[in-house]
Every structure is written in structure tokens, then in C-alpha cells.
Amino acid sequence: MTESRIKEIIKQGEGISVEFKESRTNLNKDIFDTVCAFLNRNGGEILLGVNDKKEITGIDADAIDRIKKDLVNTLNNPQKISPSVYLTIEEVEIENKKILYIYVPASSQVHKCNGKIYDRNEDGDFNITENNSLVTALYMNKQTVYTENKIYQYCKLEDLRSDLISRARKLAVNQRPNHPWKDMNDMELLKSAKLFSKDYQTNQEGFTLVAILLFGKDETILSVIPHHKTDLILRRENLDRYDDRDDVRTNLLDSYDRIIAFMQKHLPDPFYVEGTQRISVRDKIFREVASNILIHREYFNAFPAKIIIEKERVYAENSNRPHGHGIINTANFSPFPKNPVIAGVFKEIGFADELGSGIRNMMKYVEIYSKGRPQLIEEDIFKIIIPLTPQATPQADERTEKIMGFCIEPKTREEIQEYLNLKDRKYFQSEILKPLIENGLLKLTIPDKPKSPNQKYYSEKRWEK
Numbered sequence: 001m002t003e004s005r006i007k008e009i010i011k012q013g014e015g016i017s018v019e020f021k022e023s024r025t026n027l028n029k030d031i032f033d034t035v036c037a038f039l040n041r042n043g044g045e046i047l048l049g050v051n052d053k054k055e056i057t058g059i060d061a062d063a064i065d066r067i068k069k070d071l072v073n074t075l076n077n078p079q080k081i082s083p084s085v086y087l088t089i090e091e092v093e094i095e096n097k098k099i100l101y102i103y104v105p106a107s108s109q110v111h112k113c114n115g116k117i118y119d120r121n122e123d124g125d126f127n128i129t130e131n132n133s134l135v136t137a138l139y140m141n142k143q144t145v146y147t148e149n150k151i152y153q154y155c156k157l158e159d160l161r162s163d164l165i166s167r168a169r170k171l172a173v174n175q176r177p178n179h180p181w182k183d184m185n186d187m188e189l190l191k192s193a194k195l196f197s198k199d200y201q202t203n204q205e206g207f208t209l210v211a212i213l214l215f216g217k218d219e220t221i222l223s224v225i226p227h228h229k230t231d232l233i234l235r236r237e238n239l240d241r242y243d244d245r246d247d248v249r250t251n252l253l254d255s256y257d258r259i260i261a262f263m264q265k266h267l268p269d270p271f272y273v274e275g276t277q278r279i280s281v282r283d284k285i286f287r288e289v290a291s292n293i294l295i296h297r298e299y300f301n302a303f304p305a306k307i308i309i310e311k312e313r314v315y316a317e318n319s320n321r322p323h324g325h326g327i328i329n330t331a332n333f334s335p336f337p338k339n340p341v342i343a344g345v346f347k348e349i350g351f352a353d354e355l356g357s358g359i360r361n362m363m364k365y366v367e368i369y370s371k372g373r374p375q376l377i378e379e380d381i382f383k384i385i386i387p388l389t390p391q392a393t394p395q396a397d398e399r400t401e402k403i404m405g406f407c408i409e410p411k412t413r414e415e416i417q418e419y420l421n422l423k424d425r426k427y428f429q430s431e432i433l434k435p436l437i438e439n440g441l442l443k444l445t446i447p448d449k450p451k452s453p454n455q456k457y458y459s460e461k462r463w464e465k
Helices: 003-012 031-040 061-075 132-145 162-175 186-192 209-215 218-224 252-266 281-295 340-348 357-370 398-406 413-419 425-438
Strands: 018-021 044-048 088-094 097-104 118-121 124-127 196-199 204-208 230-234 244-248 305-309 313-319 375-378 381-387
Touching: 003 018, 003 044, 003 088, 018 031, 031 044, 031 061, 031 097, 031 118, 031 124, 061 088, 061 097, 162 186, 162 209, 162 252, 162 340, 186 196, 204 209, 209 218, 209 252, 209 340, 230 252, 244 252, 252 281, 252 305, 281 305, 281 313, 281 340, 281 357, 281 381, 357 381, 398 413, 398 425, 413 425
Parallel strands: 018 044, 230 305
Antiparallel strands: 044 097, 088 097, 118 124, 196 204, 230 244, 305 313, 313 381, 375 381
């Protein structure tokens, strides 16, 4: 999270999706009420080390590690927050003071804090536990918005694969030796993962769409979603059809494995050492692509998901319920989980990272892999484009480095163009200035009026290779 983004949040002030807590030496006791309310409503952002007057008070240096630990332990305690959640906590220094930034995504589940259900409005968090109409409306809203929660009343345990459930249990224990799934039977595990639920409109109980997608037999999956598939295509020589193909129509665990195997079969893996250990940069990148295309898909849409390997790029497409439109600025974005239950299971078994961190890792390793920069495009069809050859992206060329250094102090369009000795204004604006702005490398001094004649552009700090 950038310093500028934090300052924007503070300037905006508290509201339905923003909360400040001073927390100089200890966590505020009501922070978990806020987390619960954000999960139940539309998500939100919490800043620890900022007071109600928008003043950065900071957190005492010797208290930061303890506060982080207390927060994580409590969020993972089902006696406190149920279902438990996993949130990213970022440490940011502003004006020589340490603050903690917590992003809370909207959840597809209804959560309780200390056995109470909290909701959020502009005035803060409020307890709705005893208000049956509000509680019912909350449950119904979750089931309407998140199609992963759809219940299939007639799906039985025998329609799922016990070997896949056992595999998930083993993978989770590999991540955490004391994982609670270790000693659970199959049904207990499925309920723990929120794959067995209740429909508050019909009062029906049963396995959800997620349970079937993750652990269903192939015939069970295709009877529920006959269009379900992930198309893996190699298209380098035969551009009209394909050179190789894998038509994947199976559960999400095996789908993930087959995506990774297809990438390993057809893409090189250059030697790279991080610290003292060799890592697979290729696998780091496409692990994120695989988890992304499976986690964030709108499964009721018949658009076929696909990953296509070409000579100079790999691109992935899947149906999407967008929460924005256009190219995602990965330097400054708030991740939004499209299928939080799937994301939660993938994280438990090590197939996905914390929300948001996987994208940042992908950005890092693509620059190593191809000296390029991936594009993520949020529309009704979500797209990821991974360059395979060196690209003259804003992050990769020497000209960008020169511009970033020149614009430490705000400069006009004319000044930057003159500095680069470029005559063509149209070319400069479309091919140089616009990409730098879209990628968050240049900021506008008058962001509300991008075409203002007084507009200037600045970089927060010099870009470093």
C-alpha cells in the first residue's frame, strides 16, 4: 500500500468502508466488531495508528509486532470471529510514524463476533443479532450476490470424491501441522470450509456449488454446470487451430494441477536464484494465473475459460462479475474476492496466497521472467496478459527511468516532452504519458481535472530497476 493511497484514505475520513483506530500500544477492543461488520457488508479498510480527527498518531515501535500477532491470532480463533478469516496486514511509515493498514474484503458468508452479528452503516458498526428481518436479509443478500453459495439439496456425500477431500486435508496439514482439518471426518471438514449451508429463502440445507466444484465427481459437476471447462491451448505454429490442447472438465483441484502441468510442458523455466535458493519463476507466475482463473470465475456464465500460449504472450480469460472496468493499476488497487469460499479453501491448501499478495508476486516475477509487465483487465470477461518476450513497458525502459527522475518535482506536459526532445505531441501523450499515468508511475497535480491547462505530472520517487 503506497503512502499516497494511505493519505487519500485519511483525507476521505471514516465512513461505511473506512475505520480509524488509534491503537498506539494495544488493539482497540472493538476492532473485531468492525472487521465482522465489514465482512458482512461491502468490505472496508482499517488504519491502526490514526485517530478520529484524521491525525496520524502512529503505533509505538515496540508494540507493532505484538499487535500484528494479537490481530492474526484472534482472527483465526473461531471463538472470536466465526467463520474465521485471514486478512493481510501491511506496515506503512508516514511522517516518521508507523501505522498498520488492514484490508477487509466483503465475504460470501455471514460472520459473527463473540456470537453476535454486526452490520455496517455510515455511523459505524451495529449489532443486528436480535433483529430477525435484518439477519435474514443479510443471509439472502449473500446468497444472491455470491453464486458460489447456491445450494444443491439433492447432492449427497457420495456424489463427492472422498479421495479429493483427503487430499485437501493432507495439503492443509502440510501448510500447518496443527491444522484443524487434520482430525475432522469428511463431513466435518466440508462444514468447516462452509461448503454445506442453509438457504434462508427456502430453509433448505445442502452442499453448495463450491463443494461440487472442488470435490465433486465429474458427472456431478457436469450435471450441475454442463458448460464447465478450462481450455488450455498452445498456438505458436498452427495459428488457425492449435499445436496442443487440454480440454479440462473436472474438479478445481485437478484443474489447477493440469493448468500448471500444461505451462510446465510448453514454457521455459530460466535459472534464477533468490537468496541462496533456486526458485521456478515460471511456476511462481502461472501458479497465480491458475488460481486466479479458477477462484475469480463467474461459474454460472457459460463463457469458456481459457489460457492460450502464443509466441510472445500468454493470455487468460474467464467470465467475471466486474467491480470496476479497464486496466487494473496494480501499484494501487484493492483486491476483491469474487468467490471468497473457493479462495479460502485454496489458501488453506497452499494453492493461493493472501488476497492481493499473489498479484504483487506475479508482477515481480514477470519482470524477472520476460522483463515485461503483465496486464490485468477488469471487464465482463477478466483477462490476464503475460508477455513472454522483453517488452518496452513503462517499467522496463531507460526512458521511463529518466522521466521518473525528471518528474520528482512536478512538470508540465511541455516540459517533459521538451526534456525527451520529442516533437510529436500526439505520440507523446498516447504512447508515453498515458501508459505512465495508467500504471500509477506519474501522478496528476489536479487529478479531478486531467485536461486542465495548469496540469502537471510528478513521480513520488525515482523508479529503480
